[in-house]
Amino acid sequence: MATTAERRDLSERYDPSTIEPKWRRRWEADDLYRADDDAPEPKWYSLTMYPYPSGTLHVGHWYAFTVPDAFARLQRMRGYNVLFPMGFDAFGLPAENAAIRNQIHPAPWTRENIAAMREQYRQMGAMIDWSRELASCNPDFYHWNQWLFLRMLERDLVYRAAGAVWWCPKDQTVLANEQVLEGNICERCGSDVFKRDLEQWYFRITRYAEELLHDAEGLDWPDRVKTMQRNWIGRSEGARLIFALETGDTLGVFTTRPDTVWGATFMVMAPEHPLVAKITSDEQRSAVDAYIDHTRRETEIDRQSTDAARPKTGVFTGAYARNPVTDERIPIWIADYVLMGYGTGAIMAVPAHDERDFAFARAFDLPIRVVVQPEGEPDLDPATMPDAYHGPGRLVNSGPVDGMRIPEQLPEVIAWLEAQGRGTREVTYRIRDWLISRQRYWGTPIPIVYCGTCGIVPVPDDQLPVILPLDAEFTPTGQSPLVTHEAFLHTTCPTCGGPARRETDTMDTFVDSSWYWYRYTSPSEGRLPFDPERAKLWCPVDLYCGGIEHAILHLLYARFFTKVLRDLGLIDHGEPFLRLRNQGMILAVEGTKMSKSRGTQIGPDELVHAHGADALRLHLMYLGPWEQGGPWNDRGIAGMERFIRRAFTVIMETGAGPFDADVPEAETAALRRLTHRTIARVTEDYDAFAFNTMVASLIEFVNELMRLKDGPLARTPLWREALETLVLLMAPSTPFVAEELWERLGNVYSVHQQPWPTFDPALLTERSVEVVVQVNGKVRERLQLAPDEAEAAAKQRALESDKVRAALGGKAPIKVIYVPGRLINIVAR
Numbered sequence: 001m002a003t004t005a006e007r008r009d010l011s012e013r014y015d016p017s018t019i020e021p022k023w024r025r026r027w028e029a030d031d032l033y034r035a036d037d038d039a040p041e042p043k044w045y046s047l048t049m050y051p052y053p054s055g056t057l058h059v060g061h062w063y064a065f066t067v068p069d070a071f072a073r074l075q076r077m078r079g080y081n082v083l084f085p086m087g088f089d090a091f092g093l094p095a096e097n098a099a100i101r102n103q104i105h106p107a108p109w110t111r112e113n114i115a116a117m118r119e120q121y122r123q124m125g126a127m128i129d130w131s132r133e134l135a136s137c138n139p140d141f142y143h144w145n146q147w148l149f150l151r152m153l154e155r156d157l158v159y160r161a162a163g164a165v166w167w168c169p170k171d172q173t174v175l176a177n178e179q180v181l182e183g184n185i186c187e188r189c190g191s192d193v194f195k196r197d198l199e200q201w202y203f204r205i206t207r208y209a210e211e212l213l214h215d216a217e218g219l220d221w222p223d224r225v226k227t228m229q230r231n232w233i234g235r236s237e238g239a240r241l242i243f244a245l246e247t248g249d250t251l252g253v254f255t256t257r258p259d260t261v262w263g264a265t266f267m268v269m270a271p272e273h274p275l276v277a278k279i280t281s282d283e284q285r286s287a288v289d290a291y292i293d294h295t296r297r298e299t300e301i302d303r304q305s306t307d308a309a310r311p312k313t314g315v316f317t318g319a320y321a322r323n324p325v326t327d328e329r330i331p332i333w334i335a336d337y338v339l340m341g342y343g344t345g346a347i348m349a350v351p352a353h354d355e356r357d358f359a360f361a362r363a364f365d366l367p368i369r370v371v372v373q374p375e376g377e378p379d380l381d382p383a384t385m386p387d388a389y390h391g392p393g394r395l396v397n398s399g400p401v402d403g404m405r406i407p408e409q410l411p412e413v414i415a416w417l418e419a420q421g422r423g424t425r426e427v428t429y430r431i432r433d434w435l436i437s438r439q440r441y442w443g444t445p446i447p448i449v450y451c452g453t454c455g456i457v458p459v460p461d462d463q464l465p466v467i468l469p470l471d472a473e474f475t476p477t478g479q480s481p482l483v484t485h486e487a488f489l490h491t492t493c494p495t496c497g498g499p500a501r502r503e504t505d506t507m508d509t510f511v512d513s514s515w516y517w518y519r520y521t522s523p524s525e526g527r528l529p530f531d532p533e534r535a536k537l538w539c540p541v542d543l544y545c546g547g548i549e550h551a552i553l554h555l556l557y558a559r560f561f562t563k564v565l566r567d568l569g570l571i572d573h574g575e576p577f578l579r580l581r582n583q584g585m586i587l588a589v590e591g592t593k594m595s596k597s598r599g600t601q602i603g604p605d606e607l608v609h610a611h612g613a614d615a616l617r618l619h620l621m622y623l624g625p626w627e628q629g630g631p632w633n634d635r636g637i638a639g640m641e642r643f644i645r646r647a648f649t650v651i652m653e654t655g656a657g658p659f660d661a662d663v664p665e666a667e668t669a670a671l672r673r674l675t676h677r678t679i680a681r682v683t684e685d686y687d688a689f690a691f692n693t694m695v696a697s698l699i700e701f702v703n704e705l706m707r708l709k710d711g712p713l714a715r716t717p718l719w720r721e722a723l724e725t726l727v728l729l730m731a732p733s734t735p736f737v738a739e740e741l742w743e744r745l746g747n748v749y750s751v752h753q754q755p756w757p758t759f760d761p762a763l764l765t766e767r768s769v770e771v772v773v774q775v776n777g778k779v780r781e782r783l784q785l786a787p788d789e790a791e792a793a794a795k796q797r798a799l800e801s802d803k804v805r806a807a808l809g810g811k812a813p814i815k816v817i818y819v820p821g822r823l824i825n826i827v828a829r
């Protein structure tokens with residue numbers, strides 16, 4: 001309620017330990033941050049990646065969260081109906097491994113962590129609508145993973161297949177390709193991973209490859225993320241050529257350079273190609289087997305390395321193929337640089353025009369034939385070429401297509417190959433289907449039973465959810481712990497009623513995070529994963545914030561699921577997140593990744609205790625460019641607290657008025673400009689995600705108000721406006737103290753429901769000019785002043801200058817003349 005700030009307030013000091021709990025309780029009692037599905041304002045959906053509840057929050061979490069929280073608050077003040085929900089990515093290996101370490105079941109352990117983390121979010125003043133909270137380990141959430149799995153199965157977007165899959169020996173489970181990092185490393189635990197042959201469940205993400213590639217172009221996402229996704233999807237256009245083998249088999253080859261087929265002097269197959277065993281000659285068999293064994297221990301990343309220094313290895317199979325255009329007999333090798341999953345697992349080698357083929361040919365003394373000759377240059381000589389030539393030129397040694405210009409006439413070459421029946425135009429992708437089976441306990445059961453009579457049978461919708469039993473032995477053994485849970489394992493077949501066995505693998509937890517934000521729009525929906533009407537109201541997400549480490553994994557899967565949900569008719573858009581911003585990572589003081597076990601993790605609780613949540617929030621925004629991150633330091637946090645104190649002081653001392661001084665317009669103009677300039681800078685910095693400069697603008701504003709607070713301007717109505725503006729501009733970043741100051745200024749609760757201040761662009765154009773200050777005719781100082789700086793302010797600035805005071809030497813000025821924009825002349829005796 002509006003009250004006039006009373007005099008007693010003037011003696012009070014800023015004390016976050018009383019202000020922050022007070023407003024936290026009030027906001028919660030009033031449900032201030034509940035998002036209203038029926039509000040008439042335009043919607044704004046701000047989302048941050050939901051955290052693993054694997055412990056307590058550390059400053060990295062706060063760093064990731066403070067900015068989206070401030071931005072959501074800003075959007076609300078700008079008049080949007082804002083949805084800003086939070087939940088917990090509660091299934092998965094981090095929780096399970098921590099539970100094993102701590103010798104307690106993942107369920108209560110997860111629940112306790114969620115309670116602790118929820119409390120920490122409250123402590124930081126989060127604008128979260130807790131009525132929509134979700135945890136992916138709850139049956140009313142994972143029920144819908146199972147439902148979606150079944151819908152995808154009906155559409156042939158789910159399948160079961162055997163093949164070599166990545167296995168993490170530490171986590172005792174298979175991994176998706178996306179979870180294997182550069183250098184053979186498990187994305188979860190950092191262990192070296194290797195391949196095993198297993199039958200597993202897959203999501204057919206490749207069906208959406210073209211759409212995933214194409215739709216990304218229109219998104220307001222960091223280029224870096226778009227590029228990583230584009231490379232991961234890896235589209236190539238070219239042709240498929242068929243090479244006949246002397247065994248009677250054929251080898252399909254995909255190439256982006258079908259124009260160079262006349263230069264194909266040998267072939268290379270992936271060591272795991274199914275034809276290798278069949279075509280290998282008896283003399284070569286032991287060498288081939290040894291090489292296959294060697295390749296199994298290598299990572300795909302290593303094998304795809306374009307590093308010229310990586311030595312080329314390979315073995316001749318003893319078999320030969322026919323070049324489809326020259327009919328020449330060419331040898332077939334196997335080598336690790338050819339991958340089974342990309343293209344057809346076999347290549348035609350054109351050493352003259354491909355780096356890796358060139359290195360391979362040189363290493364094994366295989367023939368090199370030039371078929372593209374750069375124009376206007378000496379003929380390329382295979383004997384002396386230092387490396388492969390892949391630039392433009394004319395085709396040579398290429399029979400009927402000799403003389404064609406490459407790359408311009410490449411389509412004509414492909415047309416010739418097609419007309420002759422020697423090849424077909426084709427597009428391929430690097431992306432592989434998403435392996436979702438996991439041999440671990442803490443995840444969503446896959447809703448499938450195996451019946452001796454009926455085979456693979458989906459669990460009917462009315463028997464969902466398949467509940468994860470909480471009394472399972474969850475220590476990892478290499479097979480799912482559910483295998484040993486008799487009551488779970490044995491069931492009856494939904495089709496024939498006979499005895500059947502449940503699928504015991506659980507789903508990759510990236511399934512949970514592929515659609516969770518839709519659930520926030522209708523968290524208690526019981527018929528479908530979410531209410532399509534509510535999803536339509538709030539989605540797509542307007543701003544999504546999270547770590548760059550999810551550039552491929554989560555963000556690609558989420559886009560895939562959105563397209564599937566669209567094709568299921570549940571939503572009408574095809575992209576989940578319109579705008580994406582990635583924070584950098586806050587590192588430990590010494591520049592390494594923060595780690596709980598090494599004791600380098602910084603918790604926020606002591607910092608909040610010492611300086612207040614508002615100061616910590618500001619400090620995290622002021623550390624540097626948010627998208628960069630960097631090593632943690634707490635040197636600046638006291639400075640942020642000092643800034644808040646100064647803002648508090650200037651409002652306590654001058655906020656009560658009276659504001660009735662009659663100061664000429666000319667003198668108030670600078671203050672008005674300062675206020676409007678600050679609004680403009682803070683607003684623009686928020687939109688540009690430039691939070692450190694945003695904070696700097698607030699600090700400058702307060703410094704200027706401190707300088708002016710004892711003068712006549714501080715008793716004008718304009719001063720009051722400046723103070724209110726300051727509080728409004730502080731509200732998103734320092735929500736507690738802003739609420740307190742708003743009340744102390746006698747305004748109506750809550751500052752977080754006020755409109756964001758606007759600025760007059762006409763007041764921003766001012767540039768400062770240099771004004772010369774003379775003392776008794778000699779230039780002593782040059783000041784930067786506004787062209788129309790008020791006379792009193794200009795004279796004051798001149799007389800306060802150290803240089804002017806030195807020149808005066810203690811003498812009192814008897815006359816000061818001010819020529820705006822040019823000169824201040826001081827006469828003293």
Ligand SMILES: [Zn+2]
Pocket residue numbers: 168169170171186187188189190191
């Ligand atoms: Zn691992």
Ligand SMILES: [Zn+2]
Pocket residue numbers: 451452453454455457493494495496497498
């Ligand atoms: Zn059956």
